[in-house]
Amino acid sequence: MGANHDHDPHEAAPAAGRALRLGIGGPVGSGKTALTAALCRALREEFALAVVTNDIYTTEDADFLRREAVLSDDRITAVRTGCCPHTAIRDDISANLDAVEALEARHGHLDLVIVESGGDNLTALFSRGLADRQIFVLDVAGGDDVPRKGGPGVANADLLVINKTDLAPLVGSDVALMERDAARVRGGRPVALTSLRERPDAPEVVAWVRGVLREARAAATAVT
Numbered sequence: 001m002g003a004n005h006d007h008d009p010h011e012a013a014p015a016a017g018r019a020l021r022l023g024i025g026g027p028v029g030s031g032k033t034a035l036t037a038a039l040c041r042a043l044r045e046e047f048a049l050a051v052v053t054n055d056i057y058t059t060e061d062a063d064f065l066r067r068e069a070v071l072s073d074d075r076i077t078a079v080r081t082g083c084c085p086h087t088a089i090r091d092d093i094s095a096n097l098d099a100v101e102a103l104e105a106r107h108g109h110l111d112l113v114i115v116e117s118g119g120d121n122l123t124a125l126f127s128r129g130l131a132d133r134q135i136f137v138l139d140v141a142g143g144d145d146v147p148r149k150g151g152p153g154v155a156n157a158d159l160l161v162i163n164k165t166d167l168a169p170l171v172g173s174d175v176a177l178m179e180r181d182a183a184r185v186r187g188g189r190p191v192a193l194t195s196l197r198e199r200p201d202a203p204e205v206v207a208w209v210r211g212v213l214r215e216a217r218a219a220a221t222a223v224t
């Protein structure tokens, strides 16, 4: 995926023998929970999955995913951060790591744990000690100048998703401009344009995650 991890103060434990941890971050309302639901629906037959959600005060995202029955209830854990969401995914990741480990202890082998961040501003990025890979989700309604403004999520996430393309004509956002600006700061890392309203199964993001999982599986096989 070509991400440069050299400057992260945390070292991720080797992924072999444990679930791959995928962080999904981005501003409030951009479509993180909708994307998490899409990934669960698409991949749950092929891979052993679980989800950790982060909210400041509530368990709303986890409740939504349970209501939608994207996975069985015991595969979805809510972490209530009680503080700025980015703290729990970047500075003190212990509550999230505990939640991931509890899911692994309960279910035995898991292939993938998705960790959805609480909605945050553009500065949020997962610690590499928590997430092996991360997706940053923007939406066109947040303004088409957001990719140009950059920030660590836009620039460094392994995959940048620009969601709600269906709304672009309604809010006057130039999607091609967003894509170009994103490409300029991302050094070749991929960008996916999605509309979870028009294509709720998010095929391009599912294909990317499937590729990451196959890579992890191949690496684990090579080690053992």
Ligand SMILES: Nc1nc2c(ncn2[C@@H]2O[C@H](COP(=O)(O)OP(=O)(O)O)[C@@H](O)[C@H]2O)c(=O)[nH]1
Residues within 6 Å of the ligand: 026, 027, 028, 029, 030, 031, 032, 033, 034, 035, 119, 163, 164, 165, 166, 167, 194, 195, 196, 197, 198
């Ligand atoms: N029009 C439109 N609405 C979307 C799209 N994706 C998500 N939404 C809606 O945007 C709202 C916020 O989505 P959610 O996944 O909860 O955002 P989160 O806060 O990032 O987790 C919900 O009402 C979704 O149904 C999309 O592609 N197009």
Ligand SMILES: [Mg+2]
Residues within 6 Å of the ligand: 032, 033, 034, 061, 116, 119
């Ligand atoms: Mg959410």
